Structures are given as structure tokens and as C-alpha cells.
Amino acid sequence: MNFSSKLLENAVNEVSQLPGIGKRTALRLVLHLLKQPASQSHHLANALTNLVDEIKLCKQCHNISDVDTCEICASHSRNTEVVCVVEDVRDVMAIENTAQFKGLYHVLGGKISPIEGIGPHNLTIDSLVEKVKKGLVKEVIFALSSTIEGDTTNFYIFKQLEEFNIKTSTIARGIAVGDELEYADEVTLGRSILNRIPFENSL
Amino acid sequence: MNFSSKLLENAVNEVSQLPGIGKRTALRLVLHLLKQPASQSHHLANALTNLVDEIKLCKQCHNISDVDTCEICASHSRNTEVVCVVEDVRDVMAIENTAQFKGLYHVLGGKISPIEGIGPHNLTIDSLVEKVKKGLVKEVIFALSSTIEGDTTNFYIFKQLEEFNIKTSTIARGIAVGDELEYADEVTLGRSILNRIPFENSL
Structure with a gap:
């Protein structure tokens, strides 16, 4: 791609580093941002910068969190x-x-x-x-x-x-609710029969 | 979606404003950035900010450019x-x-x-x-x-x-090079016959 602008080229290159986003898609996204008020790009840039600079991992469960101990670990109503x-x-x-x-x-x-x-x-x-x-x-x-x-x-x-x-x-493996039996793979279907549950438990 | 972190939620919301990117894709992209060195997100954020703040439109052709007159308009070799x-x-x-x-x-x-x-x-x-x-x-x-x-x-x-x-x-409308005739739509095929060109010009 021959870009008419270094700034544009740089932005496209950075966006296309994201997984599943090629140069063409990156160009489309960047041109979309250029058509929006500049504030949208500023908000996006700030959100990403704040995220990587300030995010923490919960010290107990290692989940992404804004604080040292996440809401779930800090809750008194959890087992x-x-x-x-x-x-x-x-x-x-x-x-x-x-x-x-x-x-x-x-x-x-x-x-x-x-x-x-x-x-x-x-x-x-x-x-x-x-x-x-x-x-x-x-x-x-x-x-x-x-x-x-x-x-x-x-x-x-x-x-x-x-x-x-x-x-x-381990969580139960089986046929998903709403799925047709005939399209299920044989491993899943086999396990769902081996690990069948009492009918009254499924009500 | 229930986010465990406001910073994460904010970043996902901003990314999902981009066209064709929903909340789930935005979350995937943001989590990808979190796994990379922070510098990648900083580069991305800077590239976007610099782009919207400093980009210009060429005064002559209105193309995106880093300067007042773009390379093409400034060139002496163009007609x-x-x-x-x-x-x-x-x-x-x-x-x-x-x-x-x-x-x-x-x-x-x-x-x-x-x-x-x-x-x-x-x-x-x-x-x-x-x-x-x-x-x-x-x-x-x-x-x-x-x-x-x-x-x-x-x-x-x-x-x-x-x-x-x-x-x-206007640029020529016709069958694309390499395309099969049988799959061409009738309007294009019709025009390509009406606007046929001398064979020697196509060599």
C-alpha cells in the first residue's frame, strides 16, 4: 500500500497489529475515525492507555480488576x-x-x-x-x-x-440446550449417555 | 456484559464504536492488547491521537496529507x-x-x-x-x-x-480481467459489448 500520509500509514500499521485485522480493514477503521469528531479518537486512545497503565490482577483470583482484590473475591455472600x-x-x-x-x-x-x-x-x-x-x-x-x-x-x-x-x-459435557441430536458429534453424544442424570434433576 | 473492571468496560465500549466491531470482538481485541507489552497499546493510542490531531487535507485535491499540498499535487512530473x-x-x-x-x-x-x-x-x-x-x-x-x-x-x-x-x-465498465463471462451480470456484459474497443488496443 502506498499511503499519501505518514500519519495515516502509521495509524494503519498500528491498528493492523490487532488479531484478525488486516491492512485493508485497518484503513477502513482509521478512515472511519477521521470522519468522526476528533474526540472519539481521543476517547479511544485514552481508554486504551488507561487500561494498560492502570489495570490490575486480583491478588486472590488473578482476574482482571481495577483494585487489588476484585469484587467477587471481596464479596461476603460468596462461598x-x-x-x-x-x-x-x-x-x-x-x-x-x-x-x-x-x-x-x-x-x-x-x-x-x-x-x-x-x-x-x-x-x-x-x-x-x-x-x-x-x-x-x-x-x-x-x-x-x-x-x-x-x-x-x-x-x-x-x-x-x-x-x-x-x-x-468438571463442568458437564453434553448436548447443548436447544441442539438437534442428529448434528451432535459422537464424542459429546457418547459422554452425554455415559454421564446421564436422573430425570427429575433436569426439571 | 458484566465487566469485572471499569477500565476494561470503558476500553471495550470505545473499541466497539468502530464499524463492524461488536462487544465480543472488542473484548477479544482489548484482552489481546493486555497480553502484549504496554508499549504496543501506547503506540496504537499515540498513532490515533497524532493522526486526528495533525492530519491535513491537501488544499488542492482534498486528499489526506501530512502537509498543505500533497505529494501528488506538488509533483512536477504530473499532467x-x-x-x-x-x-x-x-x-x-x-x-x-x-x-x-x-x-x-x-x-x-x-x-x-x-x-x-x-x-x-x-x-x-x-x-x-x-x-x-x-x-x-x-x-x-x-x-x-x-x-x-x-x-x-x-x-x-x-x-x-x-x-x-x-x-x-468515465472509467471503462466491463468484464474484469480474469473473470468468467458466464458469471458476469447482464448490465456489465451488455455495456462491455456496447463499449467494445478495437482489438489492437487491448494488446
Whole structure:
């Protein structure tokens, strides 16, 4: 691309560093900003700068937070003995939206993935083990996505926690509510039969 | 969406103002930035701020530029008597990439579109008419996209320039190089036959 302006080129280059945004899309976004009042770009720039400069990770659950201890960890109405292990803040948001979980979270910050060079020590697993060692936790729920990386991470943590003799569980795998049976993959369908639940529990 | 952090929420809201980016994509982009070194977000924020604060429009062709007169208008090797009318900077970049045009540009900044509330006076048509009136221009090439808005804009400008008795032309419509004839729409195919060119010119 031949740009008529260095400023434009620079902005397009920076925007196109974002995942899934190529040069053409970046140019479209930047030209859109140029058509808006300058204040919109200033607000965007400030929001991003403030975010990276001031964001904190909760000291207890490692979730993204504005303060040292996040709202969920600081709440008195949560059951501190049940900890749900998730990958990142999006999973916390998703589970919070269901309003079905009243325990605390533990955000790993990723999954074990040798291909991407992420080992157990790049995650917050040690801090989880520490919590369990102190006897603060009675149940750990694994809520990672069921990919090879997710299953590996679950198993690694499970092994670390085995000696402490606490309850460990994993979220149920099965046919999603509203899904057609015929389109379900066989692994999921097979598990949903093996792990069937008493009918009265599903009402 | 329930955010665990105001800073995060604010950044997601600002990013999701961009066209084609919803809340979920915005969250993905913002979390990506949080995983990168803070300098990347600073560079992005600075690039956007500098762009909107310092960008200029070339006084002659109204193209986006870092200086008062853009590189193309300032060049001595361009034919100043031929002016190509385009919608925005992307079209200038596209035509410059072909290396087939050695005249100047005139960037309208949009197309006449009553639905979006864009009339002739929101565009730089008056400045084009002024140039022609001064006798500086011998040919005007219309290179707007062939939509209803593009055709309307072409016709409006054509009517404004009629009295000055200069050459006006429009870019050729026809079957794109490499396209299969059978998939071409009938209007394009019809025009490509009506406006056929001597075979030796196509070599």
C-alpha cells in the first residue's frame, strides 16, 4: 500500500497489529475515525492507555480488576470453599451471566500448550495449589474448554491437588440446550449417555 | 456484559464504536492488547491521537496529507490538465497502484446520498468547478463506483461542468480481467459489448 500520509500509514500499521485485522480493514477503521469528531479518537486512545497503565490482577483470583482484590473475591455472600478454575476473564463473565455459581474463581491466564510455549509455570497454578494447601478450599471445579490443551491442564492440576484429598469436579459435557441430536458429534453424544442424570434433576 | 473492571468496560465500549466491531470482538481485541507489552497499546493510542490531531487535507485535491499540498499535487512530473474525480483516499491509493494515471486527483470526500443526508455542498464539488472555471483543467475523468449514488454524483458534476466545454470521461465498465463471462451480470456484459474497443488496443 502506498499511503499519501505518514500519519495515516502509521495509524494503519498500528491498528493492523490487532488479531484478525488486516491492512485493508485497518484503513477502513482509521478512515472511519477521521470522519468522526476528533474526540472519539481521543476517547479511544485514552481508554486504551488507561487500561494498560492502570489495570490490575486480583491478588486472590488473578482476574482482571481495577483494585487489588476484585469484587467477587471481596464479596461476603460468596462461598469461599468452592473454586472454579477458568482460563481467562471471558469465562468468568460467561459463568457470572448464568447466575448459577456462587463460589470464587481462579483465573489461570491460559492453558498448558507446549506448541505456544506455555508451560505450567506461566500460569497461576502454583497460587491455586497454595490456596488448597492452606485448607481454604473444599471443592475445585474445572471449567476449561475441552480441547487437548484444556484436558492437559485439567489433568496437570488434578495431579497437583490429588494429595490434598479435596473434591474435584468438571463442568458437564453434553448436548447443548436447544441442539438437534442428529448434528451432535459422537464424542459429546457418547459422554452425554455415559454421564446421564436422573430425570427429575433436569426439571 | 458484566465487566469485572471499569477500565476494561470503558476500553471495550470505545473499541466497539468502530464499524463492524461488536462487544465480543472488542473484548477479544482489548484482552489481546493486555497480553502484549504496554508499549504496543501506547503506540496504537499515540498513532490515533497524532493522526486526528495533525492530519491535513491537501488544499488542492482534498486528499489526506501530512502537509498543505500533497505529494501528488506538488509533483512536477504530473499532467495538471487531467483531473480524476474519486470518492476518497482509498480510491487514490488504488489508482496510484496501477501506475497508469499521471494526472492529478480530486477527492470528493463522499458521494451524493440523500438517504445519508449528504448533498452536493457536503462534498468538494465547488472547488472542482472553481479549478475548471480557471481554465486549469482540460479533462475530467469520473472514477466513482457505479452505484446509484456514484452515478448521481457523476451526473451532477457533469451538469456543473457542461458550460465550460472541457472533455469529460468515465472509467471503462466491463468484464474484469480474469473473470468468467458466464458469471458476469447482464448490465456489465451488455455495456462491455456496447463499449467494445478495437482489438489492437487491448494488446
